[in-house]
Amino acid sequence: MSSAGVSRTEQKERTRRAILDAALTLAEDGGLAALSLRQVAKEIGIVPTAFYRHFASIDELGLSLVTEAFDALRALLRDARAIPEETDSEWDLAVSIADKSIDAVVAHARQSDRQLRFIARERLAGPAAVRDAVRHQLELVERELATDLAHLPFTRAWSASDLAVLSNLLVNAMLSHVEELSRATSAADTRRIADTARRQLHIVLVGALRWDSSK
């Protein structure tokens, strides 16, 4: 065990977190499928077999990582969804939403980048079970976002499928932005990438404002 003065349950939770944490970091090279239990164990200073005191198998670790990653993604969306302000025009409202959303993406990309990039990565490269779990959760997230979008003034006349289409576009774009932000090497870099993301979101929202579901 590591340090003294902590209860056994607390120490167990501490080790569990260390495993999840190390796995999230080590999976950045080559994806979860290329991660080994022994790498994780070595990284956090336990013997490989101790891993099984916390997870029944490597697959179970993968699914726990999915849960943790989506906690982070939902937290991001909760922040981005913060009540839209009163504005003079639909366009001002859209700009306000876009800016708030980009701020939320930048903030959460900073503190949860490994979790968010885990989603983008394992949705394409994960072991089958993880890939399917990620895709399923992403579908749910897209549906939630679609119902939020439905409450905005400019989507009043939109069909459900158009809302789903826009939601899908926004979620994919957001994950791309997180990825690009993670590669920033300076504060100026971060601002530049955030500005790109903002402009893309503006373009999309301009398009959405002019959209007509009946067309």
Added chain:
Amino acid sequence: MSSAGVSRTEQKERTRRAILDAALTLAEDGGLAALSLRQVAKEIGIVPTAFYRHFASIDELGLSLVTEAFDALRALLRDARAIPEETDSEWDLAVSIADKSIDAVVAHARQSDRQLRFIARERLAGPAAVRDAVRHQLELVERELATDLAHLPFTRAWSASDLAVLSNLLVNAMLSHVEELSRATSAADTRRIADTARRQLHIVLVGALRWDSSK
């Protein structure tokens, strides 16, 4: 060797292609980093050591796959770029471009889906060398697309950075569409997904038509 009546150089090329082909397929589970030389060898019916008659190492195979994948992506863009028609309005032009592009994406996703998804996957999950190569090639592709976009009428007043922003958005969206198309399980499914892609592209182009770089 397999069959008779073929020259040695031809047979060598045939085996090389079989290696690339099997690697592309096997990498769909877990990504390139989780691919093993021995899986590939077993798949195509050669002994593991014969692999080295074609590639100096596994890393070199990865880089060859990058080359092949980007041949497919550039072919897609070449088709999508087909000379824009004469139209009555900017909007009709945009619709025409969008529809042609989506048709090209659907067609190439059908025949080169493993190559195109390789790009989307390994850009996030590949071994460092492959990841870097994919990102570098994607940057080049985005730059090429940006110069193409610059020739469209509605981008006449656009700044270079706005062109890059739109190009980045379009390339990312395209890779997302390829991924979704690959999961289609029926012709109707494909049409539904293609329609989603088309609507997203329409939204973006509506936004782009109204865009003002000086804002």
Added chain:
DNA sequence: TTCTTCGGTGAACGGCTGTTCACCGAAACT
């Protein structure tokens, strides 16, 4: 026909993989 080239073979290397088991020692419960 003789000689060379070369793609494929099979054994072998050291090392890494996930998982199992019996065991230890300290925390927690009675």
Added chain:
DNA sequence: AGTTTCGGTGAACAGCCGTTCACCGAAGAA
């Protein structure tokens, strides 16, 4: 104080990994 619980240990398992080497046999060149 005695007993149970349980996270971490170390050995062991069968199996896969990338790469090397000497070798074979047929295609191609002389």
